[in-house]
Amino acid sequence: MAAAFNPKYPSMEDLRNRAKKRIPKFAFEYLDGGCNEDVSISRNTEEIRKVQLQPRYLRNQGISSTKTSVLGMEFDAPFGIAPVGLQGLMWPNSPEILAKAAFKHNIPFILSTVTTMDIERASELTEGNAWFQLYNPAEAELRNDIINRAAAAECPVLVLLCDVPTFGYRPRDIRNGLALPPKMSVANIIQILGKPTWAAKTLRYGQPTFETLKPYTPEGLNLKQLGQFMDKTFSGRLNEERIKPIRDKWKGKLVLKGIASAQDTEDAIRLGFDGIIVSNHGGRQLDAAESTINSLTEIAAKYGDQIEVMMDSGLRSGPDIARTMASGAKFTFMGRSFLYGCGALGKKGGDHTITMLKTQFKQVMDQLCCERVEDLPKHLIQN
Numbered sequence: 001m002a003a004a005f006n007p008k009y010p011s012m013e014d015l016r017n018r019a020k021k022r023i024p025k026f027a028f029e030y031l032d033g034g035c036n037e038d039v040s041i042s043r044n045t046e047e048i049r050k051v052q053l054q055p056r057y058l059r060n061q062g063i064s065s066t067k068t069s070v071l072g073m074e075f076d077a078p079f080g081i082a083p084v085g086l087q088g089l090m091w092p093n094s095p096e097i098l099a100k101a102a103f104k105h106n107i108p109f110i111l112s113t114v115t116t117m118d119i120e121r122a123s124e125l126t127e128g129n130a131w132f133q134l135y136n137p138a139e140a141e142l143r144n145d146i147i148n149r150a151a152a153a154e155c156p157v158l159v160l161l162c163d164v165p166t167f168g169y170r171p172r173d174i175r176n177g178l179a180l181p182p183k184m185s186v187a188n189i190i191q192i193l194g195k196p197t198w199a200a201k202t203l204r205y206g207q208p209t210f211e212t213l214k215p216y217t218p219e220g221l222n223l224k225q226l227g228q229f230m231d232k233t234f235s236g237r238l239n240e241e242r243i244k245p246i247r248d249k250w251k252g253k254l255v256l257k258g259i260a261s262a263q264d265t266e267d268a269i270r271l272g273f274d275g276i277i278v279s280n281h282g283g284r285q286l287d288a289a290e291s292t293i294n295s296l297t298e299i300a301a302k303y304g305d306q307i308e309v310m311m312d313s314g315l316r317s318g319p320d321i322a323r324t325m326a327s328g329a330k331f332t333f334m335g336r337s338f339l340y341g342c343g344a345l346g347k348k349g350g351d352h353t354i355t356m357l358k359t360q361f362k363q364v365m366d367q368l369c370c371e372r373v374e375d376l377p378k379h380l381i382q383n
Helices: 013-021 025-032 039-048 094-105 119-126 142-152 171-176 187-192 198-203 211-216 222-232 238-250 262-270 292-303 318-326 336-368 373-378
Strands: 068-070 073-075 077-083 110-112 129-136 157-161 253-259 277-279 308-311 330-332
Touching: 013 025, 013 187, 013 336, 025 171, 025 187, 025 336, 039 292, 039 318, 077 094, 077 129, 077 336, 094 119, 094 336, 119 142, 129 142, 129 187, 142 238, 157 238, 171 187, 253 262, 262 292, 277 292, 292 308, 318 330, 318 336, 330 336, 336 373
Parallel strands: 077 330, 110 129, 129 157, 157 253, 253 277, 277 308, 308 330
Antiparallel strands: 068 073
16 A cells, blocks of 8 residues: 555544544534534435445456546546635645645545635646636626636636535534634634644644635625625525526536536536536535435436536545445545545645545455446446
8 A cells, every 4th residue: 555544544434533633623523514413414424335336256357447537537536625615724734735635646626715725826736637616706707707717727627516505504613603704712712722733733824714715805804794795795596697607708617516406407417517516515504405325326317428427425435435436426526534634644634545545445446346437337236
């Protein structure tokens, strides 16, 4: 196994447990939690793990390859790093850590509009290979300027987010003061003092801010004013009227993230999207949502030959990636998993987590006697 792998932490649960010890409680709960009673976040993973795969042992077996293609680009493994907001809050400098690791391992890195690194830096670290997720601005002028920046940074893919018409109801974040506008309580300060490595690195890299949005944010905003600015500036609701000018302006690949129904998939095809990411925002928006694997199975069966169907939410391991690919996904993404890696191992966390997932996934393919990623559906046991 590659030198990047730390054998003390061979599973995602190992990384999560160590990250929990190193990250202040309020930041870890922001990373780890879902919404309401956490039903959706649990259901996602539980139902992925109901998928069973069948090996084919008595056959001529060549060397298994984890390489695959999506949206006309070839990657070394069928998973990438999903967009996550406020990454630098959970572990200082984590967006840079993950962008560098993704580029090294030739997997996609998606930058969120509301994370703590800007478009230009993401492009620099990935040599123009970072995808960008647009949290749709209410005003066309701001939207167009951000899109122009993504194009100038040579982002090959623009990802539109459609599953945040309203903010999820997240009890942990409310208790911890991490709703908008956020606040820093005495309890949070005490938690920071108990995590000296996190605190020292935050001092080194600075207080996390929405770096991509800095050119548009008035100077000197307090936390309450920042919350008001975000509410005024961004609208999470997408419809045909808002999508059409983006499709007309953006010349690269366009992906819609947050799809959970056949009806929305049909609309995405009609509106000219190149791909969709089946997702329920990691269980953070709707606690009554269907699991992503169930949504994926229906959508991929009906529309997989018309549009590139990808999935995130609930994956935690190499076997989970294999189960999802066998169920019809063309590609997968994970968010929390890579932040667990950064929280556990700091600057080595991205490299370690990608190496671990690649190794786990390759072992599944070898065990199934499956040579190509695109052949994984042949190993799906239909229930």
